[in-house]
Amino acid sequence: MTTELSIIRPDDWHLHLRDGETLKAVLPDTARQFARAIVMPNLRPPVTTAEAALAYYHHIRQALPAGAGFEPLMTLYLTDNMAAGEIVRARQSGVVHAVKLYPAGATTNSDSGVTSLAKCAHVLAEMEKQGMPLLIHGEVTDGDVDVFDREKVFIERHLQPLLKDFPGLKVVFEHITTQEAVEFVASGPDTLAATITAHHLLMNRNAMFTGGIRPHHYCLPVLKRETHRQALVQAAISGSGKFFLGTDSAPHPKSAKEASCGCAGMYTAHAAIELYAEAFEEAGALDQLEAFASFYGPDFYNLPRNTEKVTLRKQSWQVPETIPFAGDVLVPLRAGQEVTWKLA
Numbered sequence: 001m002t003t004e005l006s007i008i009r010p011d012d013w014h015l016h017l018r019d020g021e022t023l024k025a026v027l028p029d030t031a032r033q034f035a036r037a038i039v040m041p042n043l044r045p046p047v048t049t050a051e052a053a054l055a056y057y058h059h060i061r062q063a064l065p066a067g068a069g070f071e072p073l074m075t076l077y078l079t080d081n082m083a084a085g086e087i088v089r090a091r092q093s094g095v096v097h098a099v100k101l102y103p104a105g106a107t108t109n110s111d112s113g114v115t116s117l118a119k120c121a122h123v124l125a126e127m128e129k130q131g132m133p134l135l136i137h138g139e140v141t142d143g144d145v146d147v148f149d150r151e152k153v154f155i156e157r158h159l160q161p162l163l164k165d166f167p168g169l170k171v172v173f174e175h176i177t178t179q180e181a182v183e184f185v186a187s188g189p190d191t192l193a194a195t196i197t198a199h200h201l202l203m204n205r206n207a208m209f210t211g212g213i214r215p216h217h218y219c220l221p222v223l224k225r226e227t228h229r230q231a232l233v234q235a236a237i238s239g240s241g242k243f244f245l246g247t248d249s250a251p252h253p254k255s256a257k258e259a260s261c262g263c264a265g266m267y268t269a270h271a272a273i274e275l276y277a278e279a280f281e282e283a284g285a286l287d288q289l290e291a292f293a294s295f296y297g298p299d300f301y302n303l304p305r306n307t308e309k310v311t312l313r314k315q316s317w318q319v320p321e322t323i324p325f326a327g328d329v330l331v332p333l334r335a336g337q338e339v340t341w342k343l344a
């Protein structure tokens with residue numbers, strides 16, 4: 001049995017840090033584990049310009065604990081009326097590494113998202129030219145599509161046509177949750193990759209209803225049935241460079257989760273790499289963790305791999321019930337329970 005694992009320091013290719021005091025509350029958790037993270041732009045208001053992304057980049061750098069070497073990789077929030085010139089400015093900024101597509105209404109702070117990809121053709125063409133990846137929250141928003149089918153339907157209706165229209169565009173299908181998404185990415189072109197969260201590797205949809213309704217296990221895309229979880233695990237441990245780590249750690253105050261209309265998102269940054277280690281261990285594939293967490297992401301983004309190493313030990317520790325969150329608290333995943341790996 002492996003009780004100690006040394007890997008190149010990982011990166012998080014899908015992260016929500018928020019801004020202001022909430023940023024200060026959560027950033028140390030990520031900076032302790034990861035060298036870099038792709039930072040999502042769904043702030044209020046969203047980060048739609050290179051100028052706003054640069055300002056946000058500096059907020060993050062200023063909020064870092066002293067001595068932390070963490071590098072935020074910024075993203076732009078795609079809207080119907082973004083100009084192609086914004087992609088040029090984003091490239092020139094040196095801090096923007098991707099553009100995020102939220103179908104309007106699909107998830108937290110997606111109201112200004114895209115209503116029709118056709119409206120973004122000029123921007124997508126410029127991204128293709130600049131080698132700027134498009135990151136996708138891949139769910140349709142139609143109320144008549146079952147919530148558990150929204151990812152599958154997005155593939156057919158939007159992703160397939162997009163790849164056909166922009167064959168040179170790099171695309172990351174974010175936080176995939178279904179067997180259909182795994183198969184689509186695995187059989188797709190080299191320009192297509194996907195991130196997988198720790199929570200979708202560790203839990204199926206039963207976790208939302210264990211003994212009652214569990215708002216802290218609600219996120220988007222929503223947890224799926226066990227067969228899908230197993231397909232995600234197989235993809236993550238497959239050794240394919242098309243699947244890599246993206247926590248989608250999404251902090252919300254406790255009061256916003258434990259509400260009559262609770263919001264979507266799980267906080268996992270406090271134990272991110274440890275939770276992935278649990279999932280890989282359970283699959284008997286700890287030897288694949290390093291490539292998934294530390295190699296395939298930078299390879300896809302054409303960035304250098306990290307060189308420093310970190311050590312994980314098989315050692316149980318208890319997750320706190322709550323974490324301070326800018327005058328409020330948030331409830332982290334596994335609150336009050338054990339995580340079986342610990343980052344040294």
Ligand SMILES: NC(=O)N[C@@H](CC(=O)O)C(=O)O
Pocket residue numbers: 016042107108109137218219220221248250251264265266
């Ligand atoms: N994943 C979530 O459930 N929520 C994310 C948004 C997102 O990634 O869709 C958030 O910003 O809270």
Ligand SMILES: [Zn+2]
Pocket residue numbers: 107137174175220221
């Ligand atoms: Zn999303």
Ligand SMILES: [Zn+2]
Pocket residue numbers: 014015016040248250
């Ligand atoms: Zn997200």
